[in-house]
Amino acid sequence: MTPTLNLMAPEVRANPYPLYAELRRRPVCQVEPGGMWAISRYDDVVAVLKDARRFSSEGLGRSFLPPWLDRNPTAGSLVMKDPPDHTRLRSMVNRAFSGAALVRLESSIRAIAEELAESLARRQEVDFVAEFALLLPARVLNLFFGLDPSMVPTLKRWADDLVSIPASQPSPQRMAEVRQSLVEMEQCFNALIDERRARPGEDLVSELLRVESLTHEELLSFLFGLLPAGVETTVYLLANTMFLLAEHPQEAARVRADPTLIPRLIEEVLRYEAPGQSSLRLTTEDVQLSGVTVPRGSLVVVLMGAAMRDESRFPQADRFSLDRESQSNLSFGHGPHFCLGAMLARMEARLGLEAIFSRIRDFSLVRRDISWSQSIIARGPLALPLRLEPKGR
Secondary structure (H helix, E strand, O other): OOHHHEOOOHHHHHOOHHHHHHHHHOOEEEEEOOOEEEEOOHHHHHHHHHOOOOEEOHHHHHHOOOOOOOOOHHHHOHHHOOOOHHHHHHHHHHHHHOHHHHHHHHHHHHHHHHHHHHHHOOOOEEEHHHHHHOHHHHHHHHHHHOOOHHHHHHHHHHHHHHHOOOOOOOOHHHHHHHHHHHHHHHHHHHHHHHHHHHOOOOOHHHHHHOOOOOOHHHHHHHHHHHHHHHHHHHHHHHHHHHHHHHHOHHHHHHHHHOHHHHHHHHHHHHHHOOOEOEEEEEEOOOEEEOOEEEOOOOEEEEEHHHHOOOOOOOOOOOOOOOOOOOOOOOOOOOHHHOOOOHHHHHHHHHHHHHHHHOOEEEEEEOOOOOOEOOOOOEOOEOOOEEEEEEOOO
16 A cells, blocks of 8 residues: 555645545545555445444444553443444433433523633634633533533543544554543543432433443443543534634635524535544445445445545535535434534534624634644644634724
8 A cells, every 4th residue: 555545644634635535536445554445435435324234333443442452431432332232322312412402501502602702802812722612612511521610621632532542553652641541531430420429410421320221331431432522523613614714714704794604604614624534334244335345344444524525426525615505414424323412513613603703803824834633533723823803993
């Protein structure tokens, strides 16, 4: 395999889309690291994500438990399970993320977004990731966990460490850092479970403890899985949105002039610069896709980020446009593993952007040399320095 087909090469992590275009020309092929089979065309990606029988989520679970880790409860979380276990566990937690539950949360989320946006608007230069994009979902997640607000930076560090595990080749020092994060997480969540068991409240942990058929290990694994899903997705959705608007000032002006475009904006960002770039599966039998046989027992990387730039599905797919007709995007997955928190992430992004655009007249990048996340799964800027022009100046 040539270096150009290495998904973890630094230049690919900085900008994966040229490689994705190359892969769509050979839509089912092996790539580095590890000879994974990359699936890159829209129709093939949908077929894989819908087929839990032949493409097992055990592949994702294995990717979170490489040989250098003895234990990682994330590997047993909801998204790593196949039916019927997945169906049983999902039915137990569905209610917490239902439309009715989110309606009850909306005013609280809006208040957090307004508070953070008000603080942002007092500054001329900000790191948007650290000062808004991270704080909003982390504080919303705290509505579910009930942890001390001072835990926000720690939650982000834990989430970053978790999503960095798949397909990585870490140094011994980095391995030690990840292991330490996993120990800290387990201690924190075990203490939280014990506390809520003794003194139940109105938070998600207390509600799940009332489900008697949910074991301690299943609950622990769910909390591990919820952390990156609840933080990383929304952090990068918000940050990717502001980055793209800074790069497309005409579209930014349209949104500021007409905030009703925000939902359409969010959908286009989810397609064009998806926070969720890929997932991993394990084939349970020989499978044919696009005329290529993928052998039984193969690790498959499902490239949603590539599928959403597929010209056969999205005309002018490499063009960022608010005028694009709504189409099924795959940023939150598809089929039985469609993201449980998709509605919540969209709500957080909408309320956050509404709060920001009601307070700033314009904004721009302080510098263009942005460092991007090094995860094969999640994509977004690690920091986003912005220059703001608040309204009223």
